[in-house]
Amino acid sequence: VFLVIDHMRPWISTNIPSKLFEYLSMNRPILSLGGEGAVSSLLGRLNGGVHVQGDSVPAIVAALKNLYHDRVNGKLVSGIDVELLSQFHRKKLTHKLAICFDSLLED
Numbered sequence: 001v002f003l004v005i006d007h008m009r010p011w012i013s014t015n016i017p018s019k020l021f022e023y024l025s026m027n028r029p030i031l032s033l034g035g036e037g038a039v040s041s042l043l044g045r046l047n048g049g050v051h052v053q054g055d056s057v058p059a060i061v062a063a064l065k066n067l068y069h070d071r072v073n074g075k076l077v078s079g080i081d082v083e084l085l086s087q088f089h090r091k092k093l094t095h096k097l098a099i100c101f102d103s104l105l106e107d
Contacts, residue, residue, distance in 0.1 A: 001028065001029045001030065001031050001049070001067055001071075001076070002023040002026070002028055002029070002030045002031070002049075003030075003031050003032075003033070004017060004019060004020050004023065004030055004031070004032045004033070004034075004039065005032075005033045005034065005054065006032070006033070006034030006035065006039055006054065007034065007054070008034060008035045008053075008054050008055050009035050009037075012035070012036055012037040013034065013035050013036070013037025013038055013039065014037060014038050015037075015038060015039075016038045016039055016042060017039070020032075020039060020042070020043075021088055023048075024046060024048050024080060024085055024088075025085070027078045027080050027082070028078055029048075029049045029050070029067070029076060029077075029078055030043060030048050030049030030050070031049060031050050031052075031063055031064070031067060032049060032050065032051040032052070033051075033052060033053075033054040033060060034051070034053075034054045035053065035054065036053075039051065045081075045084065046080055046081050046084055046085055047079040047080060047081055048078075048079075048080050048085075050063050050066070050067070
């Protein structure tokens with residue numbers, strides 16, 4: 001299990017650490033600790049792992065116990081939607097950006 005830790009904010013987070021994309025590409029479960037926002041949303045959309053509130057010790061303990069239990073019982077597998085993840089590959093993102101620039105130049 002990979003671990004991503006983001007600091008708690010009083011607002012919904014909009015940043016996604018690049019490390020998260022590296023972890024997702026390795027197709028392993030991720031435990032994310034932090035506030036609600038972009039990371040928790042992306043993990044949910046991609047089925048990439050578990051996100052819990054970073055300031056909730058009981059939630060963190062429960063998540064660790066569940067992950068351990070899944071591991072012991074051979075159920076700790078990645079369910080990452082690789083097809084959906086592929087849209088974040090730098091080649092695809094660069095291509096989208098190039099199209100955007102081309103459309104601006106055409107105007």
